[in-house]
Amino acid sequence: MNTQPPTRLFRAVFVVVTLLEIAGDMGQRQWLHYGTKPLIVGMLLVWAWRHRTVGGRPMMILRIGLVFALLGDIFLMIQEVDLFGPGLASFLFMQLCYCAVFGMRGAFQSISLAMFGLISLPFALYAGVFLMILYPAFTANPALQGLWIPVIVYVGCISTMGLLAALRRGNAGYGHVLTGALLFILSDSAIAVNGFLSPFPGSTPLIMSTYAAAQYLIVSYIHPRQ
Structure with missing residues (x-):
């Protein structure tokens, strides 16, 4: 499998597209926002299709995940109608695909039960505490109650x-992929806080920069063992 990350030119164009998307969204330039947002994942999907030509089932699942991510981006960027439900479902399927890739047999080394518990603890705490923070907003707003279970x-x-991603210790690209996964959690958490709790200044650049970086790091550096 080709294990080389994207070229400097690709990275430069990717950064420019991301910055243009942020500028279009913040400046309410719909044509720029609509024209660039799908390109963020679209560029990575094309790159993965061309340069991750070997890798068997994991790479195919990764590409499928990117297709769902692209659909999610399109659903969520459309402001004229409420497509949050389909967007959330698309990203859920994308996350399931990434879980499958990270958890493929042989993707991470055997680990003791104690170490598994230690690594699991911060992610379990995040999920529990974050849901506790979100819960009052859903109970207070009848329009959100139908989304609580999906959330x-x-x-x-x-x-x-x-x-x-954290359990893949010892694999090539481990640090990059784990950083990407953590940035994904940060991006989605910011979306939830901004959308369900209280909008905050700088939410757009924070959400989109961490999202774009997360996708780039995961797609560019994932090398599951065969």
């Missing part, structure tokens, strides 16, 4: 994704 499932899934 629980999503928080559990993204926490599991982070845990599986």
